[in-house]
Structure formats: structure tokens, C-alpha cells
Amino acid sequence: MKANTGITLQPTSGNLFRFDGPAGTVVFLVALPLCLGIALASGAPLFSGIIAGIVGGIVVSVASGSQVSVSGPAAGLTVIVATAITALGSFQNFLATVVLAGGFQIIFSLLRAGSFGDYVPLSVIKGMLAAIGLVIILKQIPHALGRDADYEGSFSFLEKGTSNTLTDILEAVLSCSPGALLITGLCLLILLFWDQVAASGPKFLAFIPAPLLVVATGIGMNQLFHAFFPFLELTDKAHLVSLPVSASITEFAQQFTFPNFAILANPQAIMTAATLAVVGSLESLLSLEAGDKLDPYKRISPPNRELFAQGAGNIVSGLIGGLPVTSVVVRTSANVYSGARTWISSFTHGILLLVSAMFIPALLNLTPLCALAAILLAVGYKLTKIDLYKAQFAAGYAQFIPFIVTVMAIVFTDLLKGVLIGMAFGLFFVIHSNHHKAFVLVKQDNWYLIRFTKDTTFVNKAELKNLLRSIPDGATLQIDATRAIYIDRDIFEVVSDFQKSASFKNIDIEYRNFASAR
Structure with missing residues (x-):
């Protein structure tokens, strides 16, 4: 029998207003501080992170064949970017390498190099998702408690000086902000119980996404603290979203930076571009595979088209002053768990980044980071539920060991190193068949x-x-x-x-x- 579910998986107005639009709004709210934080960690202008987010949303989502993947600046490239800006002498010089890296990625797509992700064992992909969930939780606990010393978007275990993720959590607990704790607590309650409240209340409540209500609640509570309980208010800019504010459209346009292509005569610039292309492509393909796994409708995304889309995105981003873009698991996860059905959700998040940067930066700068931390804590929990660990353990040691090794390796190193370590264990436990046609x-x-x-x-x-x-x-x-x-x-x-x-x-x-x- 042919099933007819009545569900439309096309970019229709019904999906836009009911599913993709609200999901894109949530991704926009999550992506905004991540874009700024990654730019800060990269030693680049803050606006370059916003540009990369806009391009990832508007350009890559249209060119990509994935329905749920979200692209933007990636934490995994911060060290490469920061080192390259210093080595090449200026941010304008670095932008030329971003454009060239995009060209390399388009060549990769034509050479059909996108099948790399298909050769990563499922146990490693599941381990990557579970590890990302754990990292999100560990990294967001300090923000949830009001300690915002580490930038949003940091996913490395080792941090500045002698500190690391665990010492950062301990310091956050010892210096907890009462105001942040109250905001985080109420926001988590909303995320836990909003569906039940909306189901039992007036119909219009069902159209209000819980994460959007969380952001409004965070802003409202901090303004309430300002008016009546000043000792609870989060006043330091480090505790709030910090989007650059332009006084006019002219001043906004002046934030765009353009590349200096003369630097491409330097062999070091070519090597930087090749490094960005290879590492960015690997992260994108892994994120694409993870996104397909998260997709409730289990659609299969074309990986070579994804490489082409990422290449086009990097060319555009580099030309107008943005950081390199990749597909990003955190934003993709937030997109899926917010109910996205098509690529329009990612496109919407890009449009909202553009509009907000132009017209309402001051309003967005009222958003406490602890409210956004509550949203990410919920996303992290969904990615790393205990049932996933039980299921992998029940599948046998050949599945569980690569899975748990990947989890631990990513948590204590970074995404790319952790996946490579997990793959090594996966290959050890799986006997390959020959490569004749199966x-x-x-x-x-x-x-x-x-x-x-x-x-x-x-x-x-x-x-x-x-x-x-x-x-x-x-x-x-x-x-x-x-x-x-x-x-x-x-x-x-x-x-x-x-x-x-x-x-x-x-x-x-x-x-x-x-x-x-x-």
C-alpha cells in the first residue's frame, strides 16, 4: 500500500509559517552570538562573523541539496583563521584565501570528493552527535550561571592559560550570578513545559515556539531586574549579545571589507587556502551526514552538491568580508529540533541575521546569554540522551567502542581530531569487504x-x-x-x-x- 501522510516536504507557505519560519527564527537567535564569538576568537572583525552567518543562510541553503543543514562560521576553524590573519599580515589578505578556498571546494565537488562522509561508520557519526551534545552542555553551563568569560561558540576542551572546560564550570558554580540563575531556571521550565501549556490553552499558543518565548522572557526579566531589582540585573556587556550597532545604512555598509588578491602571489596564502578548503570540507561533510541522521524524514543529501554550495558560500563570504563558512552541527541540530522541514528555515535565519544587523541591533543586544544557554542546553540534552548510549552498548562492542571513543575524543580535543580517532577505532573493528560492485x-x-x-x-x-x-x-x-x-x-x-x-x-x-x- 502507498502511504499518504498528508505531510508536505516542499518550501510552501504552510511550512514557512508553521514550521520553517519559527525554526529559522530559533536558529537565528542561537547563531547570532555564535557568529560574534567565533569572529572574536578568530581575531577578526566581529561583523565578519555576521557576514558569514548571512551568507551561510542565504547562499549556501539555496545551493545545497540538504533540507536541514545550516551553515555559518565554524569554531573548528578559529585557530587556522587566527594564525592565518597574523601570518598573512592583514584581514584583507586573509579574505583572498577564503575566496580561493571556495574555488578549491568547487573543484572538489567536480572531482566527486563528497563521498568521504559515506565512509564514516555509523557508530562514529552517532558518537559525534552525542559528543557535540555533551560539549554543548558543558560549554553552556558557565553561561547559564552568568560566567561569560569564554566566548560563545568555543568548543575546545583546553582554554586560555591553564583553564579548561571543567575548571570553567567549577569557577562558574563558585561565582554564580543570582540573576542569571533565575533567568536560566525560568527559561528551562518554559522549554520543558511549554508544549503542554500550549496544548491546553488557546490555539494561537501553538504557533509560538518555546525558544522564541525563552528569548523574550530573558529580555523581559533582565529589564524587570533593571527597574525593580538592580542587584540582579545583568549589566555587563559580556553577559549580553553584543552585535555591532550602526548609526546609519552608510555606516553599516562601511563594515564590509574586501580582499586583497595580490597576496595570492605568496605561496603561504595558497597553502592557507588549501588548508581552509580541506578542513572546511571535512567538517561540512561530517555535519551533512549528521544532519541527515537527525532529519526525522530521513532524506539523503547529495554530498558533492554540498561541497559546491560551501565553495560558492566561501567565495561570496570572502568577497564581502566574511569568515569561512561550513555546515555546522550545533545550528543544524537546533534547526531540526525546532521543527524545520525544508531549506527555507536556514534561508530565513540568514535573512533575519541581515535584517537584525541593519535595523535592530540595539534590541538584540538586550538578550542575556544565559537565556540562549538554556536553549542550547535543551538541544545538547536531545543529542546525548542516555538511551543512545544504552542502544549502542546493546549493539555490541564493535559498535560501542568506536562510539564511546569518538565521544571522549571529541569532548577532550575537538571535532575533527575526535572523528579521526573514532574512525581509526571503527576501521579496527570492521572488516572491509572488497570494493567490487556490491x-x-x-x-x-x-x-x-x-x-x-x-x-x-x-x-x-x-x-x-x-x-x-x-x-x-x-x-x-x-x-x-x-x-x-x-x-x-x-x-x-x-x-x-x-x-x-x-x-x-x-x-x-x-x-x-x-x-x-x-
Whole structure:
């Protein structure tokens, strides 16, 4: 039977006002301080982070084939950016390398290098998501308690001087701000119980996203403290969003910076661009894979198109004074958990960044960071629920060890190093099949057959995803695994995810000796 859920997964006005618009607004609120914090940590103008967020939202979302991924400046590139700005002599010189890095990424896409993400074991992807959740929680606890010494967007365990994430939390507990604690507490209660309140109240409440209400509550409470309880007010700018304020459109336009392409005659500039392109592409592909895993509709995003989109985004960002952009797990997670259905949510967040930077920076600068911390704490919890750890443990040591190693490695190093360490363990526990063709696709009219020709592992994911992506709407598909004695869990997950999305495309699926996917 062909399922008809009544759900539309297209950029329609209904999705815009009910799902994508509210989700984009939440992502915008989360992304704003992250863009500023990453620019600060990179030693770049604060506005360069906003530009990168705008470009990531407006340019990359249109060019990318992903429906839920959100792009912008990435914490994983801060060290590279800060070092490059110093080594190349100026921010304008660095911008030229961002443009060139975008060109390299477009070449990567033409060379079809996007399949890298398909060769990362599922246990490592799940470990990455769980680790990102843990890092978000650990990094946001100090902000939730009113200690904002570390910039928003920091995800490294080691911090300035001799401090680290754990010592930062201890110092936050010892120097807790009562005002921040009250705001955070009320905001968390709203996030926990708003759905029940909205369901039992007037219908219009269902259209108010809890995170948006949290931001309004944070601003309102701090203004209330200002009027009646000054000792609770968060007055220091370090505790609030700090968006650059322009007195006029002319002054706003003057914040854009343009690259000095003469620096590209310097071999060091070429090497910087290549480094940005490789590291940025790896982070984007990993985030894209994670976003597909989070997507409740289990759509399969084209990775080579994503590389092209990231390249186009970096070219535009570099040309107008922005930091390098990548797909970012934190913003993507916030997007998914806020109910986004299509790429319009990411586009909306880019538009809101642009409009807010132009017209309402003073209003946004009233937002306490502790209110945003409450939103991120909720996102982090959803990413790293204890049930995920139990499920991975139950799947056996070959799944659990790469998973937990990835989690620990990311928490105590950074995203890219942690994933590479996790992959090393994953490769140790998984025996690769050879790379001969594992599937055959047969077509007759509107009937398609995918036949397994041998045993399959996660290294065959890319081939299977490409075949499944080619199945048109309204088709009948038979998957025959008779010849495969061993099928890796990753392959079952790919087919299971496709089965969930097939109901929205009117695709009938029949199975032969592939019962575990049903």
C-alpha cells in the first residue's frame, strides 16, 4: 500500500509559517552570538562573523541539496583563521584565501570528493552527535550561571592559560550570578513545559515556539531586574549579545571589507587556502551526514552538491568580508529540533541575521546569554540522551567502542581530531569487504530492482545511497538480499531511512531476504 501522510516536504507557505519560519527564527537567535564569538576568537572583525552567518543562510541553503543543514562560521576553524590573519599580515589578505578556498571546494565537488562522509561508520557519526551534545552542555553551563568569560561558540576542551572546560564550570558554580540563575531556571521550565501549556490553552499558543518565548522572557526579566531589582540585573556587556550597532545604512555598509588578491602571489596564502578548503570540507561533510541522521524524514543529501554550495558560500563570504563558512552541527541540530522541514528555515535565519544587523541591533543586544544557554542546553540534552548510549552498548562492542571513543575524543580535543580517532577505532573493528560492485540495479518501466551481489559493510553506503537516490517518485522498488550472507548495520540503517522517506514519495518497497529493514 502507498502511504499518504498528508505531510508536505516542499518550501510552501504552510511550512514557512508553521514550521520553517519559527525554526529559522530559533536558529537565528542561537547563531547570532555564535557568529560574534567565533569572529572574536578568530581575531577578526566581529561583523565578519555576521557576514558569514548571512551568507551561510542565504547562499549556501539555496545551493545545497540538504533540507536541514545550516551553515555559518565554524569554531573548528578559529585557530587556522587566527594564525592565518597574523601570518598573512592583514584581514584583507586573509579574505583572498577564503575566496580561493571556495574555488578549491568547487573543484572538489567536480572531482566527486563528497563521498568521504559515506565512509564514516555509523557508530562514529552517532558518537559525534552525542559528543557535540555533551560539549554543548558543558560549554553552556558557565553561561547559564552568568560566567561569560569564554566566548560563545568555543568548543575546545583546553582554554586560555591553564583553564579548561571543567575548571570553567567549577569557577562558574563558585561565582554564580543570582540573576542569571533565575533567568536560566525560568527559561528551562518554559522549554520543558511549554508544549503542554500550549496544548491546553488557546490555539494561537501553538504557533509560538518555546525558544522564541525563552528569548523574550530573558529580555523581559533582565529589564524587570533593571527597574525593580538592580542587584540582579545583568549589566555587563559580556553577559549580553553584543552585535555591532550602526548609526546609519552608510555606516553599516562601511563594515564590509574586501580582499586583497595580490597576496595570492605568496605561496603561504595558497597553502592557507588549501588548508581552509580541506578542513572546511571535512567538517561540512561530517555535519551533512549528521544532519541527515537527525532529519526525522530521513532524506539523503547529495554530498558533492554540498561541497559546491560551501565553495560558492566561501567565495561570496570572502568577497564581502566574511569568515569561512561550513555546515555546522550545533545550528543544524537546533534547526531540526525546532521543527524545520525544508531549506527555507536556514534561508530565513540568514535573512533575519541581515535584517537584525541593519535595523535592530540595539534590541538584540538586550538578550542575556544565559537565556540562549538554556536553549542550547535543551538541544545538547536531545543529542546525548542516555538511551543512545544504552542502544549502542546493546549493539555490541564493535559498535560501542568506536562510539564511546569518538565521544571522549571529541569532548577532550575537538571535532575533527575526535572523528579521526573514532574512525581509526571503527576501521579496527570492521572488516572491509572488497570494493567490487556490491549492488545491481535493474529497471523495467516503473519497476526497479536492487540486488545485492555480495556481503556489504558501511563502505558500500555511498553506492547504495546513490542507487536509492535515483529511484523516482511513484516507483515500485524491490530489494533482493538473497546473495548477501552478511549485511552491516549501516546498510540496514540506510534502507530503513529510505523506507521512512519513501512514504512521502509514493514509492512502494518490497523485500526479499531483507526482513530486518521492515
